[in-house]
Amino acid sequence: MSVDQPRVAALVRELIEAIGEDPARPGLVGTPDRVAASYAEFFAGVGEDPAAPLAHTISVAHGPAPETEPSGAVILRDIQFRSTCEHHLLSFLGIAHIAYLPGSAVVGLGALPKVVDILAARPQVQERLGEQIADTIATALAARGVLVVLDASHQCVTARGGRQPLASTITVAARGALSEPAARSEIIALIARGGDPGTDPR
Template sequence: MAVDPARVERLTRELLEAIGEDPERPGLRQTPARMAELYAEFFAGVGEDAAAPLARTISVARGPAPETLPSGAVLLRDIRFRSVCEHHLLPFAGHAHIAYLPGEQVVGLGALVRVVEILAARPQVQERLGEQIADTIAENLDTRGVLVVLDASHGCVTMRGGRQSEASTLTIAARGEYSEPVARQEIIALIGGTSTAGFEGGR
């Protein structure tokens, strides 16, 4: 386990004292232990291999039409995710949408979900998270193109500073054929409700 629960508990007590609180008062007495449990969950992806879920692939060449490769994308929409912004250690959460153009191998859809979960369970920024998801899929699957769109609400925007409670952030990461804006227009449209206007210059 990457997280050291005893150390988290000790540091949480110090933090409570640093803000002028008494960690021994009834309402806070269990807080250090709760924080240790919370951090163990939120940062479970630290040190975990995000490519491991992609190791088991399925050959489409063994299907009823072995000479036919998939002609279109595999699109998995609305993957719920949550992460912690590394700038303020505040949460951000939203949906990930993943599309890839298979070669001769496809992967179980649950494996794509696990890639998102592992990479999100680390101190992150949304832009890098999307790029890491795209790289992991592109580098470990037989793909002709990968597209990752993240739509998330950030605690550092909604709860501090300008406190824009309705604001959300959209990012895109593209690899292979989807690096061309025209090639990804159909996928962006299929995601539904996401404007393509801000994506045409995406990476």
């Protein structure tokens, strides 16, 4: 399902009139079409299958000898995302950290940000977004455990109401073995280390 851009543009013209402005004045003439094009990007994930990027997996157990069994977590930190709060249609921007314990297969690391992008590109709340990312990865990869940490700044908090420009929201979604407090805390500690790969944090 794609965004009906002509319909969005017509509704934006009405909105401009409703706030007391003139959609025909030079500064606003192109605004309805620009907003419609933006909405097509912001909501491109509506109706899309978030598991599609995870369809091609790589066997962990089978490959060049010796064969092995998966053990530790795969962690991808600092995935930038943008979404739209469904309550005010204002943006929230943030960072996603994803960890999973593979079953018999892993997925290319570039697939994980695509899952985030698809699920973020629809009207959302942060709490649901994290849960949907975790469910998608857990199901599509038959992962033994999944942990998703989102840290985002919401315009509905920073730009309206209480106007708290420095406030951010952190949510955690966990599945399987990573729902256990000890396992979860170990992964969160690794995520929090930050820095360049291979850098000694001491």
